[in-house]
Amino acid sequence: MLFDAKSMDRVVVLAGGTGSVKLARALYRLKMDKNSNYDSKIHDIHLSIVCNVGDNIWMHGLYICPDLDTIMYGLGGVLDRRRGWGLIDDTFNCLAQLARLGGEHWFMLGDKDIATHIIRSMMLREGKRLCEVTDHLCSRLGIDARVIPASDDHVETRIITDSGDMHLQEFWVKHKGMPDVKSIVYRGIDDARVCDDAINAIEEADKIIIAPGNPVSSILPILSLRGLRDAMMRVRERCTAVSPIIGKDPVSGPAAKYMRALGYDISPVSVAEMYRGVISKLVIHNTDLEYMDAIRAKGIDVYATDIIMDDEHDEARLASYLLRL
Numbered sequence: 001m002l003f004d005a006k007s008m009d010r011v012v013v014l015a016g017g018t019g020s021v022k023l024a025r026a027l028y029r030l031k032m033d034k035n036s037n038y039d040s041k042i043h044d045i046h047l048s049i050v051c052n053v054g055d056n057i058w059m060h061g062l063y064i065c066p067d068l069d070t071i072m073y074g075l076g077g078v079l080d081r082r083r084g085w086g087l088i089d090d091t092f093n094c095l096a097q098l099a100r101l102g103g104e105h106w107f108m109l110g111d112k113d114i115a116t117h118i119i120r121s122m123m124l125r126e127g128k129r130l131c132e133v134t135d136h137l138c139s140r141l142g143i144d145a146r147v148i149p150a151s152d153d154h155v156e157t158r159i160i161t162d163s164g165d166m167h168l169q170e171f172w173v174k175h176k177g178m179p180d181v182k183s184i185v186y187r188g189i190d191d192a193r194v195c196d197d198a199i200n201a202i203e204e205a206d207k208i209i210i211a212p213g214n215p216v217s218s219i220l221p222i223l224s225l226r227g228l229r230d231a232m233m234r235v236r237e238r239c240t241a242v243s244p245i246i247g248k249d250p251v252s253g254p255a256a257k258y259m260r261a262l263g264y265d266i267s268p269v270s271v272a273e274m275y276r277g278v279i280s281k282l283v284i285h286n287t288d289l290e291y292m293d294a295i296r297a298k299g300i301d302v303y304a305t306d307i308i309m310d311d312e313h314d315e316a317r318l319a320s321y322l323l324r325l
């Protein structure tokens with residue numbers, strides 16, 4: 001069937017991994033399920049996910065892109081929902097053997113998951129861009145949406161701690177997020193080029209949604225890319241963010257530690273401050289009404305609803321709320 005662009009709502013999501021995928025896959029399900037019970041008017045969506053690359057890492061000679069993989073697996077319906085990362089029903093025999101042979105084994109890599117990294121690394125070594133490789137993997141997984149790495153270049157989120165300067169994955173996985181965080185830098189960001197497809201998708205979008213991702217390790221590495229922030233500022237009126245913070249805590253993960261290191265209090269108001277200039281709307285939790293005036297004072301419209309996604313039903317409810325906003 002011919003693609004009729006005019007009958008489509010073009011939706012772009014800026015995403016990290018485990019929090020973002022809940023919303024990304026719900027939007028994808030609404031797109032795919034033409035008979036959705038949630039809202040019969042919402043179904044003709046052209047969906048693009050612009051994904052963080054700051055947590056990418058070379059390991060065992062393989063290029064691993066945790067956020068890209070989480071989003072691809074989530075959209076492809078093969079993500080392990082309980083863990084929030086990796087493939088469903090995967091096994092860890094290769095990792096166990098690596099440990100036996102004295103190799104690094106702190107980063108969990110499932111046996112089936114390793115196939116993704118082998119194909120990706122092989123294609124990159126052949127000279128393909130990360131963007132092309134991701135298109136290839138998405139097509140093999142049968143995904144009917146674009147997943148676009150924010151950059152083809154290697155950008156690395158480094159956590160500066162009291163025990164030294166380390167890759168984000170080393171901090172969170174190897175050291176279990178324990179060291180004190182002094183600051184965070186996005187190494188390579190100034191020289192990294194934004195993927196043209198990401199800019200095009202953003203400029204052509206009817207709606208841009210910043211997923212409830214870690215603001216410091218997932219969303220700011222995207223927004224700090226030269227060119228991307230400018231594009232986002234141009235489309236600000238069409239951009240809505242969902243807060244990953246409820247009250248004085250993140251829903252999960254190390255966002256509080258990172259935000260404090262950058263000098264922010266932990267609240268939805270700080271999320272508004274971090275995204276100021278690129279969003280016109282912020283969606284916060286329905287118990288956080290006390291923050292609404294402070295957010296409005298930053299020139300951002302604020303909406304309150306249930307933003308906790310514990311299951312598929314919650315995810316669908318929030319996705320459909322955002323599409324109607």
Ligand code: GDP
Pocket residue numbers: 015016017018019020021022067212213214215217218219242243244245250251252253255307308309310
């Ligand atoms: P990461 O790359 O694995 O860290 O994943 P993301 O950056 O995509 O998501 C992590 C962030 O999502 C954390 O800051 C959480 O507070 C937030 N988060 C996780 N689950 C939810 C949820 O159900 N609702 C909301 N609003 N935020 C969530």
